[in-house]
Amino acid sequence: MCLAIPALIKRIEDKEAEVEIGGITRRISLWLTPEAKVGDYVLLHTGYAINILDQEEAEETLKLLQEVAEAAEEKG
Amino acid sequence: MKFITEFRRSELAEGLIAQIHRRSQTPVRFMEFCGGHTVTIFKYGIRQVLPETIEMVSGPGCPVCVTANADLDKAIALSKIPDVIITTFGDMLKVPGSRSSLQKVKADGADVHTVYSTMDALKIAGMNPTKSVVFLGIGFETTAPTIAASILQAREKRVKNYYVLSLHKLCPPVIRAILDSGEVKLQGLICPGHVSAIIGSHPWEFIAQDYGIPCVVSGFEPLDILRCVDMLVAQIENGESKVEIAYRRGVRPEGNQQALKLMEQIFEPCPAQWRGIGEVPSSGLKLRKEYQHFDAELAFDIDPGPTYEPEGCICGDILRGVKTPADCRLFGKACTPQYPVGPCMVSSEGSCSAYYLYGEGIGG
Ligand code: SF4
Numbered sequence: 378m379c380l381a382i383p384a385l386i387k388r389i390e391d392k393e394a395e396v397e398i399g400g401i402t403r404r405i406s407l408w409l410t411p412e413a414k415v416g417d418y419v420l421l422h423t424g425y426a427i428n429i430l431d432q433e434e435a436e437e438t439l440k441l442l443q444e445v446a447e448a449a450e451e452k453g
Numbered sequence: 454m455k456f457i458t459e460f461r462r463s464e465l466a467e468g469l470i471a472q473i474h475r476r477s478q479t480p481v482r483f484m485e486f487c488g489g490h491t492v493t494i495f496k497y498g499i500r501q502v503l504p505e506t507i508e509m510v511s512g513p514g515c516p517v518c519v520t521a522n523a524d525l526d527k528a529i530a531l532s533k534i535p536d537v538i539i540t541t542f543g544d545m546l547k548v549p550g551s552r553s554s555l556q557k558v559k560a561d562g563a564d565v566h567t568v569y570s571t572m573d574a575l576k577i578a579g580m581n582p583t584k585s586v587v588f589l590g591i592g593f594e595t596t597a598p599t600i601a602a603s604i605l606q607a608r609e610k611r612v613k614n615y616y617v618l619s620l621h622k623l624c625p626p627v628i629r630a631i632l633d634s635g636e637v638k639l640q641g642l643i644c645p646g647h648v649s650a651i652i653g654s655h656p657w658e659f660i661a662q663d664y665g666i667p668c669v670v671s672g673f674e675p676l677d678i679l680r681c682v683d684m685l686v687a688q689i690e691n692g693e694s695k696v697e698i699a700y701r702r703g704v705r706p707e708g709n710q711q712a713l714k715l716m717e718q719i720f721e722p723c724p725a726q727w728r729g730i731g732e733v734p735s736s737g738l739k740l741r742k743e744y745q746h747f748d749a750e751l752a753f754d755i756d757p758g759p760t761y762e763p764e765g766c767i768c769g770d771i772l773r774g775v776k777t778p779a780d781c782r783l784f785g786k787a788c789t790p791q792y793p794v795g796p797c798m799v800s801s802e803g804s805c806s807a808y809y810l811y812g813e814g815i816g817g
Contacts, residue, residue, distance in 0.1 A: 378516045378544055378802060379489055379595040379647040380673075381703075383456035406572060408602040409712040418456055420650055420703055423542070424570025425599040428650040428709050430456055434701035439459055442676060445683075446468025452475070 653708025729769020
């Protein structure tokens with residue numbers, strides 16, 4: 378029930394935003410993430426953005442996983 | 454970056470799995486607290502790819518499953534009061550209370566609406582000014598701030614016919630209760646990702662410090678879970694116990710301050726009843742005095758009648774991590790997702806449903 382999915386903010390109007398989720402447009406509330414900007418990905422839970430996703434951290438994690446995969450292959 | 458498919462890449466999973474196999478020497482039992490994690494673990498067959506040294510058990514992290522029967526009975530009793538409209542997330546509809554379910558009372562004529570968001574519940578209140586609209590406030594720290602926001606919106610827009618039955622539950626206190634019971638011995642905890650998106654990672658510190666159990670906050674994609682397990686194994690083999698975040702893109706150590714502020718403004722902690730676990734101090738949320746006129750419990754005379762537990766159902770033991778669905782003699786026979794006996798089979802995040810849908814060749 379704590380399901381939350383990434384959604385891309387397209388437009389902001391006051392405390393609401395229009396987001397895109399896999400090609401579908403939805404209106405959501407920004408009451409919990411007032412600092413969200415157009416172009417941000419947010420975690421969407423029951424119509425509310427509960428957090429802004431951090432692009433840099435995501436890339437960092439993937440880089441680390443890539444290194445693990447390469448190391449595993451070498452040790453293979 | 455779409456934040457989804459990148460975290461499902463199989464070549465990266467293989468690297469992590471190899472690393473986990475290489476690192477893990479000590480036999481351990483890890484609990485995934487959250488039902489969302491249970492689903493990922495089963496859907497992607499993660500238990501099967503882990504080394505024999507790692508045993509995984511599912512915890513009580515499904516808000517629908519842990520809602521006590523007495524509270525379900527209250528919701529059902531509310532739905533029978535004239536001119537009351539019940540609004541709720543869909544998961545709650547089929548959960549059997551002592552004598553009925555919301556789905557059954559709806560079929561018998563009660564006004565029960567499934568909504569996607571509290572914003573929809575507010576709209577229904579606006580469209581039905583002569584009726585009372587009650588939202589069933591079920592959920593953990595992930596959901597509670599959204600309900601707090603709806604109460605503030607109702608106040609702002611002067612909506613006078615919107616009420617909340619606050620059955621919210623808080624996660625850290627129940628983990629303490631489970632650890633204190635000593636029934637299940639854990640060497641690692643996979644902390645819930647979206648609860649932590651709100652509360653941050655600090656509220657888990659007591660588990661690492663007081664109980665010496667490594668904690669890692671995980672996301673919900675298969676790579677997130679594998680990375681989390683790998684980090685737990687690393688802590689175990691290094692003899693450490695600390696709180697780490699394997700889901701940095703979604704969780705900051707300090708959480709979401711705005712959401713916490715709203716939650717704090719509207720709610721205060723209170724004791725709460727958990728199915729199978731009983732009353733846990735400070736593990737629930739009730740409306741603060743200033744917002745009590747939104748409290749359905751105070752606004753209506755609710756008579757839920759006596760409470761009975763479903764016969765033969767061992768959901769309570771499963772929620773404490775003491776038993777698995779395979780131990781239930783009704784599993785897959787008298788109890789299936791189509792004809793569920795207990796909440797762990799109703800909820801898409803319940804252990805029984807995960808076992809049934811993605812099973813490990815048990816039951817039936
Ligand atoms: S299989 Fe059904 S009856 Fe058995 S514990 Fe799960 S929900 Fe309860």
